[in-house]
Amino acid sequence: MLDQLVKKQKVIIYIIAIAFILSIGAGGIFGGEKIIQALGGNYLGKVNGTKITPQQYNLKIQEIKERYEAQGQKIDESYMPYIQNTAWEELVNEILWQQQIKKHRIKVTEAEIKNAIENDIPQELLQNESLQTNGVFDKKKYFQALNNNPQFKLQMYEYMKTYLPRKKLQQKIMSEAGITLDSLKQEFIKENDKVYGKTIWFSYHKADSVYVSDAEIKKYYEEHKDTEFKKGPASRIKYITIPIQPSERDYNEVKLEIDEIYRMVNPENFPIIAEQYSEDESSAKQGGSLGVFGRGQMVPEFEKVAFSLKPGEISKPFKTDFGWHIVKCDSIINDQIKASHILLKVTTSDETKREFYEKAKQARKLIAKKGIDAAAKELNLEVITSDWLPHDQQQIPGIGQHGGLHQFMVKKKPGKVSDVFQLNIQGKPSYLIAQVVENRKFYYEDFNAKKLQIKYDLERQKKIALMKAKAEDFIKRVPKDKYFDVAAAEGWDIIELKGHKKDSRLPAPVNATLEEFDKAALALNTGQYSDIVNTKEGPFIIYAEKREKPDMQQFTKEKQEEIRKRLEEAAFNRWWQQIRKEAKIIDNRYKYGYY
Known part of the structure; x- marks a missing residue:
């Protein structure tokens, strides 16, 4: 034991x-x-x-x-x-x-x-x-x-x-969280104040098309520029990357090994050799078997060789970005092939890494002398220009998290060139050199970048306005006891309320928490209908089939302690997250x- x-x-x-x-x-x-x-x-x-x-x-x-x-x-x-x-x-x-x-x-x-x-x-x-x-x-x-x-x-x-x-x-x-008896009571009431029934949503998705002009979009942007679109501090950078990948020399060294394996292998011993030598672990356990696959499922170089083989044939060694392969065609099934392979991976040698690093250092010198655009053109490298990068976000789109690059862009003035940074971009090792373009205490999000979002929001507001009129017409012409039959016939969304509470998220297709909805729903008694409830998601009509209200006799010391523990843990979580956020790292x- x-x-x-x-x-x-x-x-x-x-x-x-x-x-x-x-x-x-x-x-x-x-x-x-x-x-x-x-x-x-x-x-x-x-x-x-x-x-x-x-x-x-x-x-x-x-x-x-x-x-x-x-x-x-x-x-x-x-x-x-x-x-x-x-x-x-x-x-x-x-x-x-x-x-x-x-x-x-x-x-x-x-x-x-x-x-x-x-x-x-x-x-x-x-x-x-x-x-x-x-x-x-x-x-x-x-x-x-x-x-x-x-x-x-x-x-x-x-x-x-x-x-x-x-x-x-x-x-x-x-x-020290300050959880009082009153806050415990409010939480208990919130948990046990429920409405069961259903609601009609006059969804703006069902509205007719509306038109929003460029002038309206521009007007909205200008009027809300300082409240919605002002951000900062932030930086913009330009950067180049130099992938660190195996050289021809690295491939040639592994080629000697794959040639030795090729000389040993035949159709009968292929599974044994694959299991012993292949570095594709998942297929090696299956004697190199890749199963059945069709065109377009493998990288082009692999597919070209595999589909050129007849059943029982073994290819000569060939290379892909994964390394050196030997492929055996096991069988052909209609337009698909069942195949096995042996893979020897090719890794980047230390010598090759040093060569790439020297190339990156030379690129940095050239950028410092001529600027990143001219240097990249001379070196035949692509320059990537970032959007605004907020200083309070460690993650850099397209790059990921990198402390050195983040510190560089936050502290350096426009024109400054970074060190040569080593990082993984989408899982691939690379060297990166960056140059600061702008560094501001605040900036405005680009109008063109926000235009479609503003257009969508304005269209949505206009459609919701149309739905308000539809809802008002609905309650004028339909008796309450026919609300849901008529709503179903007319194609409005009917959503079941199964113990809806304050701050509950309304289920699909709404998928939102709506303060106005909660207030109206929990103001109803059993059997009551609401008036039109206008929310940011559009108008609703609510029917309370059953109301379940808090039974304060259940507000026992045990229940109070249960709620206290949960609220205190939530308070501690907030405290810890603030400590983490404010930490100077x-x-x-x-x-x-x-x-």
Whole structure:
């Protein structure tokens, strides 16, 4: 039993350690396996002045890799960017926790840790089969494991040493949330004030076409320019990318290997050779089989070769962006083919990476001298011009998250040229050089970019106005007891209300939360119809078939505590998200070849 527990415990502790953060919504180089060395006083980043060192980052990456591998996840090069970003986020959150624990003077004693180990047992351990008897947690087995296995006891001690201060901090923030008896009562009323029935929606989608002129669109833009379309601070940049991809030399080196395999393979031993040598793991397990596929399902180079073969034929080695292939045609079924293949992947060698980096450095010098447009033309590279990039958003469209590039565009003046940044663009490694075009404290969203949206909104408003007239005509000519029969015959949307509450989202096709609707619906008694209810989604008529109102006798102490816990947790979540939002985070990972 102990052996099984120890084997699983490291993974369990990892899961427990991050579960607390995840529950509140806190939420190396291209080879992936390379570990950078600490360089004196250098650091990868800072969180409110607290440094994150290369050693810390690499240890966290290794910890997360082990965590995922222990759960059966295969970690390859393509998965490493996710691992690296997860490691970064966890380190940032850990530092923020420590800073807040210190700020709020949270301390735990050895006695509290001991008591927590004995009594505050994590759910993951309560459900561990090794600690159960007849499917029920057995505390005797738990204490036996603690006493007989020092490693397990140490892991529990380290976990509680981290967990308890966080738990105390959470309790402190929750206790300061200002949840009163009145707020509990209001939440109880909100949860238990319900209407059952149905509603007619005079949908603007059913309105006749309306016309919105360019003059109306322009007028709306100008009148709402400062309220809707003023944004900032933000920057615009131009940039070029240089993909880091295998060279002809890299392909030629692997060509020697694929030629050796080609000399060994024949129709009879193809599955055995594929299983032994192919680097396409999913098909290798099936003897190289790709199953049945038709034209247009594979990359053109692969398809051309595969469909040129007769049943039983084996192709000569050929290359695609995935590497070198040997394909065998297993059979032809109408216009489809059943085929198998052997793949040897081609990776970018360190020598090739250095060559691309030198090319990128030369490109940077040329950009600094001539400007990015002239330099790109000379180098036959494409220049990409960004839209406005808000300074408060780390994600850059088309690029993703990159601390170095974000810091560059925020701090530098127009004309300045960035360092050579290494990053992954849509999963492909590249070097990027950027030049700042503009850097403003505020800007106005471009009229042409917003024109279609404004046109749609104005059309929508006009259609809703038409629907108001339709709704008014409807109630004038239709008796209340015929509302829904006539509405169905005329094609209006009828939506069932199944316990609709305040702040509930109306179901499809409305898919919206409407304050005016909620107010009108909850003002009805059983059997009542509403007047026309005008909302931002258009007019409604509501019928309350049944009203379910709060029974204050059910507002017991147990129910109050249940609601209090939920409201306090929500308050803590908001507090934590604000801490995360206001944190001053410097991300220098790009200097070490991460991303």
